[in-house]
């Protein structure tokens with residue numbers, strides 16, 4: 001009877017309080033739905049920050065995982081395994097990349113890209129020793145490691161975690177002139193999200209990335225697109241860069257690369273960036289393990305074969321229209337691309353979190369971010385009927 005309360009108390013007593021979760025204790029998931037310890041069903045409108053684009057416990061990914069787990073899980077890269085080559089082949093073919101570096105978490109992919117691009121800067125571009133600079137954007141989110149939080153502009157992410165590594169320059173997001181101005185002789189890379197996710201689904205102005213691409217090419221600066229959240233169908237295309245008609249030099253994937261079963265990330269490069277890494281210069285015990293590769297191969301396969309990317313392209317605008325037609329004094333605006341959506345509330349509405357609790361009570365799980373924004377990102381397998389149902393609940397909560 002008291003399971004839910006007990007479990008919340010256990011987490012609170014024993015766990016570090018580095019998160020403040022919504023008070024709902026989940027024990028099961030299937031497709032777009034998750035179920036709490038009392039058996040109550042919720043529509044998941046967060047998808048573990050887009051890690052479960054394929055839906056919870058996708059049966060084909062589950063089967064692939066079980067089959068591989070029975071055979072071989074980890075060899076380390078000291079030896080080869082029979083899954084890694086196919087993982088490279090299928091991921092490279094899907095994304096049009098030439099080289100792949102497998103890692104585990106998103107933050108590790110970001111760190112790996114920074115290492116490779118710096119090394120490329122010294123060995124290929126010819127930048128003076130230890131002078132390489134990487135440009136990043138204000139309000140970025142690239143993960144939580146020491147290297148990454150050092151160039152975060154979020155006080156919560158940085159305060160009292162220093163000292164930080166040098167070599168990063170922060171500019172405003174969406175401002176191509178600021179980027180042009182920031183480029184110097186030692187600039188080796190520009191690390192940027194196509195749409196800023198954690199910042200609250202911030203979409204840059206039209207033409208921004210076309211200009212950024214031109215500036216990178218002209219100045220021999222590697223464009224590193226962090227598609228860990230926007231990639232793999234979330235925005236209605238395989239990669240969000242496709243909306244901009246550009247190609248990154250280095251692309252970072254994570255999250256949905258495993259459909260939420262396992263941490264799998266990857267650095268993809270179109271140029272010789274990853275070519276600078278020689279034996280012994282970078283690595284990870286779990287990176288590229290056969291279990292991760294088998295899971296990721298199936299996660300990619302179902303994404304394409306089951307029409308999930310098209311579904312996001314078709315139903316994203318429908319969901320956004322529906323949200324936009326809700327009549328509410330609390331709503332300042334709605335925005336989104338594909339199934340990556342957000343509702344901005346007026347400060348007078350009293351914060352997004354209380355609306356997320358009201359939604360929870362009606363069977364919808366969404367996430368507040370930056371006080372006044374509700375973020376909405378359901379699994380890409382959501383149907384029109386399920387969106388209609390969700391829109392009724394959003395309307396009920398926002399019109400109240």
Ligand SMILES: *Cc1c(COP(=O)(O)O)cnc(C)c1O
Nearest residue numbers: 105106107141142143226228229
């Ligand atoms: C989630 C995220 C990361 C970090 O991924 P982890 O697996 O949590 O380390 C990096 N970049 C972006 C854009 C993300 O959304």
